[in-house]
Amino acid sequence: MKVLGVDPGLTRCGVGVVDGAPGRPLRMLGVGVVRTPAEAEIGQRLLLIEQGLERWLDEHRPDLVAVERVFAQHNVRTVMGTAQASAVAMLCATRRGIPVTLHTPSEVKAAVTGSGRADKAQVTTMVTRLLRLDAPPKPADAADALALAICHIWRGGATDRIAAALAKAPTARREHLR
């Protein structure tokens, strides 16, 4: 399974592609960042993100896109841009019929380090180790995107089963859990 992980952001949108399956070695196929200038109009920035992500989708044709789930309680200043960048990522994937899964930051940290409260350095160390890289992935802020992809490969099935169960649950409860 080939997964494109997207760590959404307006200024820097981390992207990482990992190939693998549970119980088998992981392989990094690509890593990078889609950047947009802070001084550009918001519509223009979203368009640049769309164009950047389209290039990644064209090149790697992933089976699935894993996007970091954005929470409103984070930094109010940046959360709107993050939500908007994640919308573009989900839209690009869905438009191509590629399934999208969302993973929370703590799910991602727990998947690669064993702890949902791991720090950034720990995540980078484990991503480097798990992908058997000679050096930490560059740019550094793209390590999270690779971690997202790894997280999906390892726990994607479980998340999907939970999602399927929730889809059958009453709406109020489902919204609460989401």
Next chain:
Amino acid sequence: MKVLGVDPGLTRCGVGVVDGAPGRPLRMLGVGVVRTPAEAEIGQRLLLIEQGLERWLDEHRPDLVAVERVFAQHNVRTVMGTAQASAVAMLCATRRGIPVTLHTPSEVKAAVTGSGRADKAQVTTMVTRLLRLDAPPKPADAADALALAICHIWRGGATDRIAAALAKAPTARREHLR
């Protein structure tokens, strides 16, 4: 000037098209709502919004798209969806080279009622009056989209001049003001 107003939302995305110029009568060219089912996947919902907005853009070919500016301090539960729907609207317009302007809810209320603290009924009454409609626009939740379009027609120039001035201001100050 033909303006498409978009009141963004994941469940209901209000859309209204108004033609006019400062000092000249306004004319409503269309009003409606793009709806998406709450039980659908988020990616699917964003795609439905994109497809719905594309139809409006195809049909009306507006000169400008006015989108309600989303604030993070609003209802935490719905604000993420609103931010994501607004991202789709800004993306669709920018992709076609159509300029996008953002207006705050209080700018919109002040434009059509004279008060930034007007309630929903007052906005609907004034939208009905200003567009010389026989009855309040239906669906009711699309009145805000028409108000957004009217707001832009009346104060668009001013907002654009402010934006241009801010674009020249130092970054920190610009972010503070935005």
